[in-house]
Structures are given as C-alpha cells and as structure tokens.
Amino acid sequence: MSDPALGRPTALPQSPDAAVLDRVPNPHPDTNYVARFTAPEFTSLCPVTGQPDFAHIVIDYVPAAWLVESKSLKLFLGAYRNHGAFHEDCTIAIAKRLVAAIEPRFLRIGGYWYPRGGIPIDVFWQTGVCPDGVWLPDPGVAPYRGRG
Secondary structure, eight states: OOSOOTTSOOOOOSSTTTOOOOEEEOSOTTSOOOEEEEEEEEEEEOTTTOOEEEEEEEEEEEOSSEEEOHHHHHHHHHGGGGOBOOHHHHHHHHHHHHHHHHOOSEEEEEEEEOOBTTBOOEEEEESSOOOTTOOOOOOOOOOOOOOO
C-alpha cells in the first residue's frame, strides 16, 4: 500500500495520472462477491469545448487479493473535474486503472453520460465473464429518455 490518504485532509490530485489508487487486503479472498461503487455526480471536461460533462458511473468488481480504498477512488474520480477527455476515454481509463491497481477477478463499468448536443453517450466495458454463482445486480441506472 502506498501513502494512504485515509485519516487526513487531502486535496484533489491535479490530474487522473497524478492520482494514487490505494489498495487494501481483501478480508475474504476465498469468497466471490461483488463490491459496487456509484459516482452519480462524475464530472470531466469536453476536450474540444472545455465545457463540463457529467456522468453517473457504476463500477462493479469481484475482488481477489485486494480492495480499492474508497477515499483514494473518490480522489481519483474527482481528479477528472479539470481533465479534458471524451466520454469513452474517461470510462475505459477509469476501469483500466482499477484493474491495474487491484487485479480483480472481474470488473465492469457503466458510464451513463448526460446529453450534450442532444446525444447521450453511454459507455460499458467489462474484463470478461463474472465468476459462476456471483450475484451481479442490475446497475440500477435507467437508460436516457427524453421528454415525450
């Protein structure tokens, strides 16, 4: 584990690349279960216009030896507030950083992006097949529906 942010005031990292994802030992490495993180107010910047983009991010993973420490994840996600990237890049980069940091048995991410320019863009990715016998609940985010 690196120098954890837990238990002390910590500023947002200047960029996602500068953010540290801390990991802690999984207290149940012999059990397949799903841990879910939901970030309903995720923000990044459009790399073309510099305008803010908003998403509801849902991360489900089946841990192996490690768990992601939640405060470090919050700071990592918050580092995107001043980061310019397309929706697809943000969503997949988050997932790949998590996979590299904690080496889960399975991970899936859903990026439910709010519309800009009249088009919502939803981005989904997973590492493979969820282990047999694991309850993987519905992400719980309704697809975008306009008025009408």
